[in-house]
Amino acid sequence: MTPRTLHRWRPTVVPESDSGAARVALPMAHPAAQGRREWLAFSRRLVRRRTALFGAVVVAVVLAVALAAPLVSPFDPLGQDLENRLRPPGWQDGAGYIHPLGTDHLGRDILARVIFGARPALLVGVAAVLISGVLGMIAGLLSGYFGGPVDDVLMRLADIQLAFPFILLAIAVIGVLGPSLLTIIAVIGVSSWVIYARVVRGAVLSIREREFIQAAQALGVRDWRVLVRHILPNAFTPWLVVATLDMARVIVIESALSFLGLGVQPPTPTWGGMLADGRVYLSTAWWLATFPGLAILVAVLGINLFGDGLRDTLDPRLKI
Amino acid sequence: MTTYLVRRLAQSLIVLLGVSFVVFFILHLTGDPAAVLLPPDASAEDLQRFRQAMGFNDPFFVQYGRFLRGALQGDFGQSIRHGEPAFGLVVERMPATFELSGAALVIALALAIPAGIVSAVRRNTTVDYVSTVVALLGQSLPTFWLGIMLILVFSVHWGWLPSSGRGRIEHLILPAITLGLFTTARIARLTRSGMLDVLSQDFIRTARAKGVGDPPVVWKHALKNAAIPIVTIVGIELGTLLGGSVITETIFAWPGVGRLSVQAIYNRDYPVVQAAVFLLASTFVLVNLVVDVLYTYLDPRIRLR
Numbered sequence: 191m192t193p194r195t196l197h198r199w200r201p202t203v204v205p206e207s208d209s210g211a212a213r214v215a216l217p218m219a220h221p222a223a224q225g226r227r228e229w230l231a232f233s234r235r236l237v238r239r240r241t242a243l244f245g246a247v248v249v250a251v252v253l254a255v256a257l258a259a260p261l262v263s264p265f266d267p268l269g270q271d272l273e274n275r276l277r278p279p280g281w282q283d284g285a286g287y288i289h290p291l292g293t294d295h296l297g298r299d300i301l302a303r304v305i306f307g308a309r310p311a312l313l314v315g316v317a318a319v320l321i322s323g324v325l326g327m328i329a330g331l332l333s334g335y336f337g338g339p340v341d342d343v344l345m346r347l348a349d350i351q352l353a354f355p356f357i358l359l360a361i362a363v364i365g366v367l368g369p370s371l372l373t374i375i376a377v378i379g380v381s382s383w384v385i386y387a388r389v390v391r392g393a394v395l396s397i398r399e400r401e402f403i404q405a406a407q408a409l410g411v412r413d414w415r416v417l418v419r420h421i422l423p424n425a426f427t428p429w430l431v432v433a434t435l436d437m438a439r440v441i442v443i444e445s446a447l448s449f450l451g452l453g454v455q456p457p458t459p460t461w462g463g464m465l466a467d468g469r470v471y472l473s474t475a476w477w478l479a480t481f482p483g484l485a486i487l488v489a490v491l492g493i494n495l496f497g498d499g500l501r502d503t504l505d506p507r508l509k510i
Numbered sequence: 511m512t513t514y515l516v517r518r519l520a521q522s523l524i525v526l527l528g529v530s531f532v533v534f535f536i537l538h539l540t541g542d543p544a545a546v547l548l549p550p551d552a553s554a555e556d557l558q559r560f561r562q563a564m565g566f567n568d569p570f571f572v573q574y575g576r577f578l579r580g581a582l583q584g585d586f587g588q589s590i591r592h593g594e595p596a597f598g599l600v601v602e603r604m605p606a607t608f609e610l611s612g613a614a615l616v617i618a619l620a621l622a623i624p625a626g627i628v629s630a631v632r633r634n635t636t637v638d639y640v641s642t643v644v645a646l647l648g649q650s651l652p653t654f655w656l657g658i659m660l661i662l663v664f665s666v667h668w669g670w671l672p673s674s675g676r677g678r679i680e681h682l683i684l685p686a687i688t689l690g691l692f693t694t695a696r697i698a699r700l701t702r703s704g705m706l707d708v709l710s711q712d713f714i715r716t717a718r719a720k721g722v723g724d725p726p727v728v729w730k731h732a733l734k735n736a737a738i739p740i741v742t743i744v745g746i747e748l749g750t751l752l753g754g755s756v757i758t759e760t761i762f763a764w765p766g767v768g769r770l771s772v773q774a775i776y777n778r779d780y781p782v783v784q785a786a787v788f789l790l791a792s793t794f795v796l797v798n799l800v801v802d803v804l805y806t807y808l809d810p811r812i813r814l815r
Contacts, residue, residue: 350532355754487647487651487652490652
């Protein structure tokens with residue numbers, strides 16, 4: 191006998207949630223209260239991971255700053271002041287702390303532009319992730335549940351999508367359609383569905399075989415209802431983890447597109463656009479290119495830390 | 511085995527067909543390819559004549575058939591800017607892009623695999639924490655900013671390395687690090703988690719119980735089993751590298767396909783863009799086909815499926 195089969199003989203501990211009999215015997219809590227309790231327990235576990243908590247705080251701060259930009263910004267991000275162009279950051283400036291992070295080549299305050307630059311980044315991030323997330327969820331559900339030709343077609347489409355160097359395809363399409371906020375969201379949203387589809391499909395494949403699905407099918411519940419009511423909630427966890435981590439990727443792509451001049455157009459401040467401006471003055475004014483990049487790094491790092499924590503708390507075996 | 515190969519080959523051909531359709535469709539996104547290709551100030555008569563000459567008045571699928579026949583023969587039309595065949599222009603730049611992506615991949619593998627292994631073996635020690643933090647930073651740093659900062663420090667401030675161009679090995683260092691860092695971080699994290707998985711398995715415990723020392727357990731028993739996901743990710747990461755070369759080449763003025771395509775998009779030189787997208791995507795499909803075939807040698811179970 192191989193060690194592997196021996197291993198299987200160990201008595202398995204039934205997780206609490208599966209012991210249905212015990213649950214029926216006890217007085218049931220109100221479903222809403224129970225949901226709240228589970229949610230509380232989950233947040234407590236998440237908060238206990240210090241890196242995840244740190245990531246969540248960073249994301250919350252970035253989000254708050256983006257929402258309250260007009261209130262927290264010290265200057266108008268578009269206000270030019272040609273007499274004070276290329277002022278160094280406050281601690282290097284003889285004139286004192288008027289512009290904490292200095293000014294750019296048109297005398298615009300860098301801190302104000304970094305603050306306002308969070309807006310397009312987060313807007314594109316959230317909107318594109320929602321589009322690709324929904325598309326990928328639908329594709330993954332159909333692919334995993336129906337299998338066969340549906341699965342074959344969708345997975346070939348996924349292969350085709352993956353074959354393209356993403357940035358190159360995005361700039362080619364945006365080059366044809368012309369850069370605008372909507373185009374960028376649409377292009378990133380439509381072409382990022384594959385990872386969601388794959389992860390959801392994997393989850394569906396394992397859920398599909400469970401008894402409660404077979405029971406629902408045996409009772410004559412329609413396919414779409416089985417999918418939406420019984421399978422979707424169970425495939426949501428991996429989806430959420432992917433969506434969080436993908437947000438980081440989308441923010442980097444948005445900045446990259448702005449950097450190449452194919453993002454949200456000037457004078458609207460974008461982190462990528464500021465970097466592109468700063469590149470020209472690299473040898474004389476280092477602060478132009480440094481701070482918007484740091485802003486991207488902080489936002490993306492925060493999201494990554496939070497996403498990693500979310501994955502480890504919800505499903506440590508998830509390989510993303 | 512033969513069935514697997516044939517099926518895998520057929521899949522690749524279908525993917526390439528899909529790629530060709532998307533590349534063809536890019537020009538038709540606005541509904542009027544003539545307006546995309548001609549300068550904005552072209553007159554209505556010019557547009558009409560151009561449409562007639564290019565066959566844009568034909569039915570959509572007739573046009574696609576013509577495009578596909580051309581693409582199979584390496585004919586994507588003339589570059590509008592350079593007046594040469596677009597395909598030739600792109601092929602000429604391919605070696606530079608391969609050189610950069612290859613160097614980035616070598617750097618990534620050379621750093622990531624040892625880092626991942628050490629991290630897994632010395633789990634929860636300072637070495638592990640440092641390597642985990644560095645990997646996380648590497649995944650969060652935007653490529654273009656890293657490139658600019660490297661130029662700021664190593665070219666502008668210290669003047670040690672050139673900030674642009676191609677030729678000597680010095681030219682390759684900064685772009686390859688810039689392009690490779692994200693991949694390094696990804697492979698390091700994957701190696702670490704793969705090794706942790708394998709190291710906790712029964713056969714490793716058995717080997718240890720039999721008195722096999724640490725180095726052979728790690729290098730012979732564990733790494734071989736952790737290698738399979740690493741090989742997959744290398745195939746996929748090559749796509750990231752080829753795509754990422756667009757940004758890196760732009761920053762370092764590296765004369766590769768990425769920079770050519772960005773310039774072509776600015777110049778509305780779409781035949782070149784189409785040829786570049788098609789060639790890079792085909793390269794990716796081919797590499798992944800090779801990876802999948804290699805795979806069957808690493809993991810015989812795949813052949814049996």
